[in-house]
Amino acid sequence: MFYIVYVANLYIRVTPSEVRGGADMKMCLGLAACLLLLVACGTDSTARPASREIVIKGSDTLLQMVANLAEAFSEREDHHISVTGGGSGTGIAALLNGEADIADSSRAMKAEEWELARSEGMEPVEVLLGRDMLSVVVHRSNPVSSLSLEEVSSIYKGETASWTAGPITLYGRQSTSGTYIFFQEEVVKGEYSPKMRNMEGTQAILDAVRQDSSGIGYVGVGYLTPNNLQGIKVLGIVHDGETYSPLNSAHVAEYPLSRPLFQYLGRKPEQGSPLRQFVLFELSEEGQRVVKESGYFPLLSEELQESMKALS
């Protein structure tokens, strides 16, 4: 299909050698008719995989991981999966609008969202997929190496406005992001400072902090690849006298900003449906291995059991 389209495109650009415009017009109309026919054929011949298509939308934090999972899954079974980001809010909105089968979310669905779903006739299923250790990062040259949750909160509220060296530049996500909401509810516990720059995505936060010696940001641990760690410093979080680092997988249960990553389905998937197979794959050993390879942490065993129960 692609090659035909490509050639057709080239054809349109080729200068006709005939002087008479009439001939050109007929040629082009003929070509247009051929294209239409091809499109129509394409629509028929490739069995439209409507029943085998899975649409996943939502969290930026989960995007890489779920795309990896989708890819791994597609290697075993022939299914069509599309994954898009935009933020947890986007995914949930898409789920509620009927535009997605799965909503990736790095936060739990709010009460209003549950209500809205029910009013649309859905009975959402909550599946836990993996764990994240939300990390606070600063520029490499920043002398600070750990902060308590209260200090981070005060910084993000705008109450603490400068480091010893100069004014703090706050970087955060946008309100579509589950990470934004999670951070607000668990750390800031109030309004974000209006001066915080709402970045488009997690990578944008890392890139910004890397260039800004007085910057601070929060990112999912899956983004802390060796390459991304260049130029930045990951802060330890102090809690009850102990300092925990998100880079230390042993801390996954006690790290104060440890959080589960969710997927929401509109309703329980039918037995044998591709949707159900995909979710089961994600929860399987192989799926959890992909989770780990993506930089996140596999579920704790109780969480795994909860998810399996929700599906059955």
Next chain:
Amino acid sequence: MSVKEKAIEGFLFGAGISSVVILLGIFLLLAATGLKAFSAITPIEFLLGTEWNPTAYGTPRWGIAGLMMGTLMVTAGALLVALPAGIAAAVYLAEIAKPRARELLKPAVEMIAGVPSVVLGLVAIFFLSPLVARVFGLTSGLNGITAALVVGLMALPTVASISEDVLTALPGDFREASLALGATRWQTIRMVLLPAARSGILAAAMLAMGRAVGETMAVLMVAGNARAFPLSLFDPVRPMTANIAIEIKEVVQGSLHFHALFAIGLVLFLFTLLVNALADAAIERQRGRHRW
């Protein structure tokens, strides 16, 4: 006329009317969806409130003054770049350049308009923004200035192209008479041609302003997008267009936030209608005066 003729004319008429239908459709949809927001938000709070925080921890706030200020700042900054440079370039192309240079430059300047805004945004994030930070001694280059520079570059072809058209359309007598009276070329340009072209150039400015106000992608990538009311171009700004682009993805159909975003869209739409009307009036005046 035969039936066939009538049918064809009918089809063509239908096609012609489609533009009007679409324009009305856009307006009606924006109005129908956007005005619903005012059942919960007062217009005063909307237009004059300085805090926009629909997903607040506490009470949501719906004031778009800060967003409008962001749009205003980026647009003003962009015009500050695009107008002088564009008019100067137009003068060069129309009056000063040798024919060969003109043949090279005119399409080149118009090609700037052909570069997709997302590509300009890409180059701006990675190259312009650190440069701006370094030049102005800021810690971050994601602010109003970077956005204004990028949008200015994007608006420049509009100003240059239209101004150049207006200048070349001025009757040759103007130049000849002026030169005959002993004026230099520059004096001719400055005192005869530019004033004669001023309505047309005003139209170009208006259209460029419309372009700047409507620009989304480039500002989304480099403007910083902080909610705080911007106090200077060095602050991060959050123009209305970027705000819609950011938040529209998370809104559930029918929610107040959804309606509020459409209300912002309505404001943008009405503003560009206004700008276009003014530009049209200016073009008519130019045409009336100088046979353009």
Next chain:
Amino acid sequence: MVGVHRAEQAAFLLCRAAAWGALAALALVVMVVFLEGAQVLSVGFLTRMWSHRDISQGGILPAIVGTLFLGIGVTLVSIPLGVGSAIYLQEYGKGHFARAVTLAIRNLAGVPSIVYGIFGLAFFVQLLRLGTTIAAAALTLGCMTLPWIIAAGQEALKTVPDSFREASYALGATRWQTVRGAVLPNAFGGMLTGSILGISRAMGETAPILMVGATFYMDYLPASPFDKFMALPYHLFILATQHASPLAKSYAMGTAMVLILLVFALNTGMFLLRAKLRRMKTW
């Protein structure tokens, strides 16, 4: 007198600087994109499917296909309406109505792309329940491109001398016969080039497809207008702001390079075609 001369020299220098400066800015942007993007450009980059876990293994084929399909879709939507409108306005238009339509077209051309985006979202995606598919995106972008197509069509029709029409009427032809036989064949080239220019701009738009459709990862090529799709501008945007791979920036530049090449190729192709058609004209 020397002062006046100096002033003129200075002024001319500034004007020259402005024009060449603009060119330099364009050249700089293109150079940056090409230098960075060339590093990832390869046959594989252009023909492989997007691979997520290791993006060096994959390519942007689905994005290219998606953008091309969008281009076709926009053509199908906006050309019939646009050409029809142009013909109506130029050949049949009467007074007030034609003025109203012209006004509407000029305003449509000025509407910000994001407003088209939310319109498309509310109307095509939600109201008409088309979902976030190629069809919805093509319809939305088609509305956006319509003013440009009409303008191009009108320009092309204006270049056909009235003598052609008059000769045709003198021979007893009806209006449509005149349009079809004498005017259109000669305006066709100009219409074609102008339209393709408009469509190439639509292919570079990101804001509307942000909300009306594009996805970031798909493991299949879209096969019908009701499929999801990937697109070059959206792909580039995500790579620039959200992808964690160390190669993301280069891949973003590579994607940008492909997009620019596509747009520039269409532009220069049309430019050359227009020049050749002009030379072939016998009037």
